[in-house]
Amino acid sequence: xxxxxTSLDRPNSYIGRSVPRPNAKRLLAGRGRYITxxxxxxxxxxxxxxxxxxHARIVGIDAEDARKMxxxxxxxxxxxxxxxxxxxxxxxxxxxxxxxxxQLPLPLDKVVYAGQAVVAVVADxxxxxxxxAEAVLVEYEELPAVIDIDAARTPGxxxxxxxxxxxxxxxxxxxTGDIDTxxxxxxHVVEEEFHFGRxxxxxxxxxxxxxxxxxxxxxxxxxxxxxTPYQFQDIYARHFGIPEANVRVVAPDIGGSFxxxxxxxxxxxxxxxLSMLLGRPVKxxxxxxxxxxxxxxxxxxxxxxxxxxxxxxxxxxxDVDDVTAVGPFSAYPRTSVVEGNQVFRLIGTPYRFQNYRAxxxxxxxxxxxxxxxxxxxxxxxxxxxxxxxDMAAARTGLDPVEIRxxxxxxxxxxxxxxxxxxxxxxxxxxxxxxxxxxxxDYDRLRAEQAELRRRNIYRGIGIASxxxxxxxxxxFYGVGGARISSQDGAVITIxxxxxxxxxxxxxxxxxxxxxxxxxxxxxxxxxxxxRIKVITGDTENTPHGGAVWACRGAGIGGxxxxxxxxxxxxxxxxxxxxxxxxxxxxxxxxxxxxxxAASGRQRxxxxxxxxxxxxxxxTLPPGTQAQxxxxxxxxxxxxxxxxxxxxxxxxxxxxxxxxxxxxxxxWVVEDCGxxxxxxxxxxxxxxxxxxxxxxxxxxxxxxxxxxxxTNGSLxxxxxxxxxxxxxxxxxxxxxxxxxxELGAKGCGExxxxxxxxxxxxxxxxxxxxxxxxxxxxxxxxxRILKALGRI
Amino acid sequence: MSNSININVxxxxxxxxxxxxxxxxxxxxxRGSLELTGTHMGCEMGVCGACLVLLDGRVVHSCLMFxxxxxxxxxxxxxxxxxxxxxxxxxxxxxxxxxxxxxxCTPGMLMTAHALLSQPxxxxxxxxxxxxxxxYCRCTGYESIVxxxxxVARNRAAPAGSKNVVAEVGA
Numbered sequence: 001x002x003x004x005x006t007s008l009d010r011p012n013s014y015i016g017r018s019v020p021r022p023n024a025k026r027l028l029a030g031r032g033r034y035i036t037x038x039x040x041x042x043x044x045x046x047x048x049x050x051x052x053x054x055h056a057r058i059v060g061i062d063a064e065d066a067r068k069m070x071x072x073x074x075x076x077x078x079x080x081x082x083x084x085x086x087x088x089x090x091x092x093x094x095x096x097x098x099x100x101x102x103q104l105p106l107p108l109d110k111v112v113y114a115g116q117a118v119v120a121v122v123a124d125x126x127x128x129x130x131x132x133a134e135a136v137l138v139e140y141e142e143l144p145a146v147i148d149i150d151a152a153r154t155p156g157x158x159x160x161x162x163x164x165x166x167x168x169x170x171x172x173x174x175x176t177g178d179i180d181t182x183x184x185x186x187x188h189v190v191e192e193e194f195h196f197g198r199x200x201x202x203x204x205x206x207x208x209x210x211x212x213x214x215x216x217x218x219x220x221x222x223x224x225x226x227x228t229p230y231q232f233q234d235i236y237a238r239h240f241g242i243p244e245a246n247v248r249v250v251a252p253d254i255g256g257s258f259x260x261x262x263x264x265x266x267x268x269x270x271x272x273x274l275s276m277l278l279g280r281p282v283k284x285x286x287x288x289x290x291x292x293x294x295x296x297x298x299x300x301x302x303x304x305x306x307x308x309x310x311x312x313x314x315x316x317x318x319d320v321d322d323v324t325a326v327g328p329f330s331a332y333p334r335t336s337v338v339e340g341n342q343v344f345r346l347i348g349t350p351y352r353f354q355n356y357r358a359x360x361x362x363x364x365x366x367x368x369x370x371x372x373x374x375x376x377x378x379x380x381x382x383x384x385x386x387x388x389x390d391m392a393a394a395r396t397g398l399d400p401v402e403i404r405x406x407x408x409x410x411x412x413x414x415x416x417x418x419x420x421x422x423x424x425x426x427x428x429x430x431x432x433x434x435x436x437x438x439x440x441d442y443d444r445l446r447a448e449q450a451e452l453r454r455r456n457i458y459r460g461i462g463i464a465s466x467x468x469x470x471x472x473x474x475x476f477y478g479v480g481g482a483r484i485s486s487q488d489g490a491v492i493t494i495x496x497x498x499x500x501x502x503x504x505x506x507x508x509x510x511x512x513x514x515x516x517x518x519x520x521x522x523x524x525x526x527x528x529x530x531r532i533k534v535i536t537g538d539t540e541n542t543p544h545g546g547a548v549w550a551c552r553g554a555g556i557g558g559x560x561x562x563x564x565x566x567x568x569x570x571x572x573x574x575x576x577x578x579x580x581x582x583x584x585x586x587x588x589x590x591x592x593x594x595x596x597a598a599s600g601r602q603r604x605x606x607x608x609x610x611x612x613x614x615x616x617x618x619t620l621p622p623g624t625q626a627q628x629x630x631x632x633x634x635x636x637x638x639x640x641x642x643x644x645x646x647x648x649x650x651x652x653x654x655x656x657x658x659x660x661x662x663x664x665x666x667w668v669v670e671d672c673g674x675x676x677x678x679x680x681x682x683x684x685x686x687x688x689x690x691x692x693x694x695x696x697x698x699x700x701x702x703x704x705x706x707x708x709x710t711n712g713s714l715x716x717x718x719x720x721x722x723x724x725x726x727x728x729x730x731x732x733x734x735x736x737x738x739x740x741e742l743g744a745k746g747c748g749e750x751x752x753x754x755x756x757x758x759x760x761x762x763x764x765x766x767x768x769x770x771x772x773x774x775x776x777x778x779x780x781x782x783r784i785l786k787a788l789g790r791i
Numbered sequence: 792m793s794n795s796i797n798i799n800v801x802x803x804x805x806x807x808x809x810x811x812x813x814x815x816x817x818x819x820x821x822r823g824s825l826e827l828t829g830t831h832m833g834c835e836m837g838v839c840g841a842c843l844v845l846l847d848g849r850v851v852h853s854c855l856m857f858x859x860x861x862x863x864x865x866x867x868x869x870x871x872x873x874x875x876x877x878x879x880x881x882x883x884x885x886x887x888x889x890x891x892x893x894x895x896c897t898p899g900m901l902m903t904a905h906a907l908l909s910q911p912x913x914x915x916x917x918x919x920x921x922x923x924x925x926x927y928c929r930c931t932g933y934e935s936i937v938x939x940x941x942x943v944a945r946n947r948a949a950p951a952g953s954k955n956v957v958a959e960v961g962a
Contacts (some may be wrong), residue, residue, distance in 0.1 A: 020886050027894025028882040030829020030869030034895065037828035127814070193841045204833045204841060204895035204929050255831070255895030256929050273880075510892030510930055683889050683935055688930030714834040714927070722923035722933040751932075 011591040012526055014519035015742075016509040018679035019529070021515040023508065032253040033226040035208035036285050043210065043281040044073055047129035048135045049119035050293070051111035054147070054366040054707025055160065056140035058109050061119060066135040071128035074278055075136065076120045078106035081273040085238045088264060090330035092480030095337045098170040098362075100330035101161045105270035111140070111367050112160060112328035114708050115293030120270050122282060145366040145707040149302055149325040152363040160328050160364050161370060169330055170337045172360040174344060176419050179357040182317045183308045190391040190459050191306035195776040196380055198297040199699035201373050202719055205255020206286040207295060209268045211275035221248045226486035227507055228262040228547045232537045233461055234483045235264060235333065236272055244474060252536040254509050258374040258691070262549055263296050264332040292712030297701050298373035299381050300325050301343060307388040308355075313396040315407045317355035318348045320384070324370070325363050331371035333482045337362050339370065340470070342377025345420040347385050350429055350645065351407045352464040356419035366707045376550075378468060378753035379692055386464040386757040387775065390764065400463050400761070401442060404433055408465060415639075422467075425638075427645040428733045429465055436463070436647045439731050440667045443466070445651065453769060459664070460766025462650040464757035470672070470746025471642035471737070473635070487635035488557045489543025490564040492521065494572065494628040496614040498592060498607025500527055502564070505545025506557030511748060512680035513553050517561045519676055520742065524565035525572075526589030527606065543631065551644075551746020554676055556636055559740040564632035571627045576609055578624045630644040638739035646670035646733075646750055648689070650758035651726075654766040656788055659781030661763060663726045670750050671733040674743035678732070681747050686728045688751020693721045695752075696759035798862035802827070803871030811858040819840045820858035821868060829869035829898045833927065840926035841895060843902035844868050850906045869898035878905050881943050890939040892930030900926050904940045913944045 026032060052786050063075045087102035106117055123129035144158045149159055154168040155477040159166055183189055210223040220242050226232055229249035237244040243388050254261065271284040286294065301324045308317040322344050326336035344358040393403040408429035410417060417423045436442075442461070449459050477484040492506040502521050508514045522529035535541055546552060547562075569589055576594040577584035580603055587595040592606045612619060613626035620626065636642070651664040668685050675681050698718035702711045711717045736743025756777055767788060774787040785791045794941045795810040802825060809824055816835075820843065821827045830853055833839035837855040845867040853866075872878045881904050886888070891897045900923070907922040909915060914922065919937045928936065 020889055024886055024889070024891055024894065025882075027891060027897055028885055028901070029873045030827075030898050032829070032894045032897075034828075034831075036832070037822070128811075202929060203891065204839065204927065205831070206833075254893060256893045258929070290834070510894055512889075512892075561850060679889050683892065683931060686932035686934050687892065687930045688932075691929070706934065714838040715836060719927060720932075722920040722929065723917075725920075725933050727934055728932065767912070 008094050012522045012528065014523045014529055015126025015676050017519070018358065018677060019515065019519065020679065021512050022518070023514050027253065031141040031514050032299065034205050034253045034255050035210060035223050036205060038210050038223050040212055040281040043283055044122050044124060044278065044283045045126040045129050046120050046274055046282055046577065047126060047133045048117035048721050049121065049133045049138060051114060051116045051118055053140055053142050054114040054145035055112060055143040056111050057143060058107065058111065058118065059139040059141050062137040063119065066121060066132040069132040071124035072121065072132045073124070074122040074274065076274060076277065078104055078108040080277065081105040081270055082108065083275050083657070084240060084273045085269055088239060088332045090332035090335050092335050092477065092482055093383040094480040095170050095335065095341065098335070098337055099329070100169060101164065103266065103329060104333065105266050105273050110642065113366050115358060115368065115676050118294065120274055122274055122278065124741045127439055132398060134220065135346065147365055147367070147703060147705060147707050149323050149365065152325060152365050153361065158188055162368060167364040168361060169326060170362040170543050172341065173342065174356060174358045174389045174420055175511060176356050179317055179319050179355060180769060182355050183306065185321065186308035186316060187311035188309040188392060188395050189306055190388055190395055192387060192391065192775045194305070194384055196299045196301040197700035198300040198370065199695050199780060200292065200295050200297045200701055201258045201260035202717070203256030203258065203260060206291045207261060207265060207268070208285040208289065209271050210281055210283045211272040212281040213275040213279060215279045217246065218242060219246045220272065221250065223250045223252070224371060225249050227254065227257045227509055228549060229507065229537060229539050230505065230544045230547060231262065231333065231484055239269070239277060240272060244283045248540045249505055249781045254423065257509050259372045259376065259549065260295050263371050264336065265294065265726060267294065275640050288714055289712050291465040293709055293719065296331060296369055296371040299380060299695070300370055303380065303384050305347070305384050305388060307392055309392050309396060313392065313398045313403050313406055314393065315353045317353060320358040321346050322358065323361045323363060327367050327369035328364055329369065331369045331620060333484060334372055334477065336369060338369045338372055339377045343380045345383035345422060346377055349420065349422060349467050354419045367703060374688065374691055375749040378466065378749065379695060379756045382464055382466045382754045382757040383760050383777065387569045387760055387764070390761045401433065404463065405430070408433065422643065423639055424643050425737060426735050427467065428735050429645055431733045432645065432647045432671060433539045435731050435733060436649055436667060436669045439669060439729060440649050450451065457653065458656055458766045459651065459653045460762040460764065462758045462765055464754040464761060465647045466645065466750070466754035468551065468644045468746065468750045468753050469641045470644050471555035471636050472550045472552060473640050476550065476642040485544060485546040487633050488545035488560040489631065489633045490505065490560045491543055491629065491631045492564045492568050494568065494606065494610050496610050498605065498610045500532040501531060501535060502561060503542040504557060504561060505542050505547055505616065506536065506553040507547045508536045509548065511553070511684055512677060513557065515680065516554055516558060517675045520561045521565045525569050527592050531592065539611060544632065551748045554744045555642055555737070555740065555746055556634060558676060558744050559742045560632055560634040561651060562742050563634055564630055567630045567632055571630060572606065572609060575613060575692055576604060578621050579609065580604060594684050607706065613624065636739060642673070642739060642745040644670070644672045644745045644747065644750060648754045648758040650755065650762040652759065652766055654761040656767065656770065659784035660678050661779065661784065663693060665726045666755065668751060669733060670747065671735050672747040672750065673734060673735060673736040675732055676744055682730045684748045685730050685751045688749060689728050689755040690720050690725050692752040692755030693725065693759060695777055696756040735778035759785060765780035796859045798859055800861050801865040803867055803874065813857065813859060815858045816854055817856045817858045817861050818853035821853060827868045827870050831895050831898060833895065840899040840903065843899040845902065846933055850902050869901060872901070872905060880946065881905065881908065884939040884942045888935050888939040888942070889932060890935040896926060896928045900928065907940065908943055908947060915947045916941060
């Protein structure tokens, strides 16, 4: 299929086309502007003195020698920063009973994880700040560290925050009733205990912020590497007591985020506070070890789950117990409970069964905070579900494709709801399964697998169905009291030359927000996309909105852009009607021209309309006021979330002598509704799959018994590299959401949501001839050898 | 310990003379003193490849050497390669194939691609993946980068007039 526009195409029909990203050329030329590149006049640099202990009382801080060192401008402790910053608490009201402790930029009397920032040292250069930080002496009284998730809940265990009473952050239950009876009467029951390690985002650009406070105007400008500038505008205003309109958060080019850069970090809050104390810009860029020990970590679950089936292989119930450990406090402002909440609500959701019981315990421990990272909860939920489905297939003698075919929710059963409460508008599990079977040539692969096994080559095929949360409404955070918007805003303008500016609240992280907004505006306004400038990532120049998280950029931001473009087009046509003395309903805008709607005959150029509106309003009919700027907000209504769905397959070869796995190929069939730009969607899918494969095979934050991270460098923490990753084939089924005119749902997390599940099933399939199984991620060579009984 | 060392280095074809701190890395020198911010730092230990530059024609980690060690050498960064249009076809292929997202790894990727594509012959996909073993990308999953490099390799090897656009776009 060629993508070139042909004469048969409507002008400006951009939606659905693979167009490259205009803003990528700058990055290719080395002209990106990341926070790490920003230098401001009189800018200072901060380095932090960090705790060597996972849990300790701060007995004393001696910074006298450090204060005398060259270039040092300020040394600040928790007490100093507490004077300018109000504490925050990472709880949400809709997680009933959840608790966490108030947090300040730097601790007053206690450290609760190894690597926690204790003292801030501000100097003329980062190197001088680090020199002085080494001269700061902090005396600690070490306390017993709570590391293990079971130990955290054992009676008599030290309580990390005695004021909370215990180490339980949140306890959730779902029970549709009679689960024990159903399991007792089931023809088949399969069960497993799963372990999911901690891993982390490892963005190529570490966290970075330049805080620039001007006391003369009580203004704060924060150049902040984040995906959610408006959330931080609100937080800085409220916690530092600065009028919101005086807080500007600018997020220029961001070197990767993946959910990691939307949380509040103590160092970032400290940097803002230090700029206020000094009245000068202060820059903080995490180095790689700081990233490993202080960026949020993800996952960390122990899940015991069982599945009941009838004699036909129909799933009739699931029973789940998830314990997840989230560090010493809950993250702010999105909390550390959303991950577990999504795990225990997403388990089983591709399937028809309605009997479900689940228990979720979120516990505190002395490790860095755990919170939302790409595909929040989904990889755990689908690894558990899909592994049990494969175990059930083996138990019942059904092929993995056949058991899914029998149990997936039928494509004509919508709308419907999961027993966990999630509501589905319209999904396409069976269409995706059929497409996948054909795409991967499933039957041939199975025949090849059998043939190779006779030659002692052990290949495995793993399949995983999934759903993915996208386009979240206020039910996600707003109802819980978080000031995190589920709406977006756009301001769109025809410039005097007839160009278009669209300032919109969804943000660009390289995923292509600006490109798809340009496509949507171009198509719905009737203007070539080369003439459209999209502006993002600056609270001063764009309306307040949710920005990007939970796969909301295309679905909600895109709909905002669509409605803004339509509104502006109405204004343009109305004005053109006045100028041309023509009925507006007989006019249209195409390729930058006002045309006769019926014939397409060009009447007047948009640039000429703009010239008249801006410079010769005297020639307009009396009473005509040109409105060539419009504002539009859009908040999703209807379903609380627009669920997407899909299915993935992994093909691997396990070397049973060494435990090494070669990932041969990966397939995804995915339904994100209307595809705006196939090129960008496919690349979101591939990048997402690879992050999931990292979690499946390589990535793990390894702690020792004292709570020390032992692999906090890019040499020790393994990430997927080019040589280890497979080619990934992608196909789409399109079921647009009817809750918006655009019909788009999210796609950024789908790859990560189920690639670990597919990989887990593939490895288990490969080692099945040895009656071996593995239920722990990452599946390292030594764990695979252990599963095989070889070590 | 001396507070500064005078170095003379040719950067992107221009002779540069500066005083640098003995502990200043070449990466910090390029980014700070010369404002060549296209060279990025991701790990500061020679693993991730974001800081790759050309030193006397060889690809090196600018985070792993001191600026003082580069004295007397010729350094070329992404800005220099771009301005002399040495990698224009690679940049175009990356653009068409969307072989970058956040762009932070991209200058290093382009350095590796430039080095690989300066060798004779058309590398296989496995050879391209192997050549990228020192370049870490968190966004793309690598396939698009392999595609883009493969396209350039074929185009450079093809007779004039038979060049392909990046095959994947719109597929």
